[in-house]
Amino acid sequence: MDMTIVDLSRIQFAMTVLYHFLFVPLTLGLSVLVATMETVYVMTGRPIWRQMTKFWGTLFGINFVLGVATGLTMEFQFGMNWSYYSQYVGDIFGAPLAIEGLMAFFLEATFVGLFFFGWDKLSKVQHLAVAWLVALGSNFSALWILIANGWMQNPVGAHFNPLTMRMEMTSFYQVLFNPVAQAKFVHTVSAGYVTASVFVLGVSAWYLLKGRHWELARRSIAVASAFGLAASLSVVMLGDESGYEVSANQKMKMAAIEAMWKTEPAPANFTLFGLPEQKAEKTKWAVRIPWLMGLIGTRSLTKQIPGIENLVKKNETRIRSGMIAYAALRTIRADKTNIPADVKASFDAHSKDLGYALLLKRYTADPDKATPAMITKAANDTVPAVFPIFWAFRIMVALGFAFIATMAYFFYMASFRGMRFPRPALRLAVWMIPAPWIAAELGWIVAEVGRQPWTVDGILPTALSVSHLSVADLLITLTGFALFYSVLFVIEMSLMFKYVRKGPQEDVAETDAWMERHARRLGDGVMTPAE
Incomplete structure (x- = not known):
């Protein structure tokens, strides 16, 4: 096994995913903020909210287009760079991706066009419905992608078929309501809302510093700080839920997050x-808070933990168990029409550990012949x-x-101090x-690096x-992607x-009328619209 190819494939996919995720959070959050602003416009009829x-x-819209372009490239890599993965788990992984394309992507893309070109062709209420459908489509898109990713973190509702050498779905319900996927979805979407809120807050603050677009900036800060405060609080609370799911389903990732080399007394x-x-399996200069990780x-x-x-x-024990499953699998594959009962029973008893035996493929073509030293190396690779x-x-x-502190401060100043922002x-x-x-x-790094050495946790290395x-x-392709994405980033x-x-x-x-009635005061270092 050429690990250089594996490493380069990982680098390429990591680059495309991390680059794609530059656009996703802002798309998720801005879609809801924009729909909220248009709701106020329809309710009040005030032109500033339309503006x-x-x-x-x-x-x-600019961010949405770049997100779509980079997302398509990412999905193409499953067939190009990760073909065995696609063949091995395509029956499960492909389902949410297909639904995402058919339902969310077309819903989102269709109504984005109506949003931008329908201002003079739709009524206020119709255009508002379009805005909310754009937001709904954006969030649906994230839902199905994270269901797919959540299954890779916690592969439920599926089993391995030794006759087809593929993972096959046994329960779409379990895949859909995978607790890891649900926790990842709400946490990721809330993070997107925070991203958009910080973006709107920062741009609006820049306008106030420049003395421009006062009315838009003030109202935008009020909306962004309220929305952002709720979202940032949600991120922390839902992050706690994600941590609990990691502890339940990905114990090695939890131990790595804490750099917990040995099991500690609870909590x-x-x-x-x-x-x-x-x-060295130690943490230098450690400063610890008692009980917190246990909680x-x-x-x-x-x-x-x-x-x-x-x-x-x-x-290491699971690798040895997986070796038994691998040996039984070889017998099954040798004669699919005449499988001895004891072989089938042996495979069924140890099949849940088959993926651990596959870790030995890094060191030997035949896991049956793995030495104790190879087993030890493979077990250490799971860290x-x-x-x-x-x-x-x-x-x-x-x-x-x-983010919580920043949003709470601006919400307080906007709501109770007449928008007097220092x-x-x-x-x-x-900044x-x-x-x-x-x-x-960083969140994606924790999720994806923490899952290594697995593509599908415990199933496929x-x-x-x-x-x-x-x-x-x-x-060649890595260089091409880097150059292409650099150009897109500049654009x-x-x-x-x-x-x-x-x-x-x-x-x-x-x-304009408001600006004629009000002036900017800078004498006390405070930006205020007060008369």
């Missing part, structure tokens, strides 16, 4: 700060890279609490614009999932900056 809907809707401590050293991971004071060392020993997961999780959590606070809001994207990307490609093929940023600098394109008489 806001069109302006933020334009930025949503486990939470390491606030430390430098994990994977080879997060088990929601009790009596349940233990197993450490990495214990899980490796358990996985993901601890350092990046450990710190990605902590930075992500820290940013989450920073200039340092406005500058902070502008915070990239932060939710950083948090979102990543090293067996790749296509038969050459190193040259992968280097995206240029368009976003252009329209943000340009501001609303629709003149509103109400705004």
